[in-house]
Amino acid sequence: MSPVFGHGRLRLYLLKLLEESPRHGYEVIRLLQDRFLGVYSPSPGTIYPRLARLEEEGLVTHEVVDGKKVFTISDRGRAELNARLDELAELEEEISDSVRDIAREVKEDVRETVKSLREELTQMARDVRQGTRHEERQARNDHREAWREQKDEWKRQKSEWKRQSGEWKDDWKRIWASGFTGEGSSAGDDRLGQMLAEFVEEVRRDAAGSRVGEETLATAQDALYDAARRIRDTLR
Known part of the structure; x- marks a missing residue:
């Protein structure tokens, strides 16, 4: 699990996501994956047990829609969320910082990849030019030889x-x-x-x-x- 989610932090963030809208487990996983640009993708073994625990604590409820469990935050869960707004704000800032770091790393990786690709293309172009010059020299030599024979x-x-x-x-x-x-x-x-x-x-x-x-x-x-x-x- 991402180090952004320390002890109890993932539990708090799940309450936030469910407070925004009722969601099923797969949707929660996808939202977290998108939020962290695909770098962090929690497994079902991480998310579903925590949703079940939140339900046991009365913080969320669920109903089955089209064969899927759709979780909704309860009044008790909303109350806990409101009680931890400062902690949630801090968590949001940490997540934003983490996402910026990830974006910067991705940008750097892309830059290095593009640089490497540019160097490879430059070398390929150089090789092609050298090969072309060699072929041109060979063609001129062949032409001179044919002219001598003629x-x-x-x-x-x-x-x-x-x-x-x-x-x-x-x-x-x-x-x-x-x-x-x-x-x-x-x-x-x-x-x-x-x-x-x-x-x-x-x-x-x-x-x-x-x-x-x-x-x-x-x-x-x-x-x-x-x-x-x-x-x-x-x-x-």
Whole structure:
């Protein structure tokens, strides 16, 4: 039991609560619990025996309402209460002081809890920022690595393009050389050479403006070999 209720004090306070209004035992318990902000909650084993004793002394009476004993202060109980008004006032002041102390402790606990929660949230935010920075650094590193790999791929494609361009030139030379024989072939050779040079230059300009991948190279190679075959057949 709360130290506020010294010897006989709880008995006096029960009379006060019943003087305010008739109440059953559970209601008395709830009122005391609310008054002390939930910190002090008397058990039924504390309240009901005292109510029974007050009734034995003729200070309270009871009637059964909806299956519950509802206690009411008697004239004798009211007389005792009036005789102890000074003691009751002192008890009320002690209870108010006690409640203020409890409220202050609760407020301090809440403040400490909020402070602790704020620190935890701050640490969590710091961890998240650090994690985000790490992820951003990793993303930048991955991006740089992908860019290096892409540059290497472009270099490889450019080298392959040069190699295949050389092969194509050799093919065009063979086609050119085998396509003309006899008199008057010199003028035809010059004209065909100019056509082929213009064609190669046009293709090279188109290729320079785009990224040539393996699939594109393979398709272009097939088209060029097919064109070479058709030109060769035409010149025979």
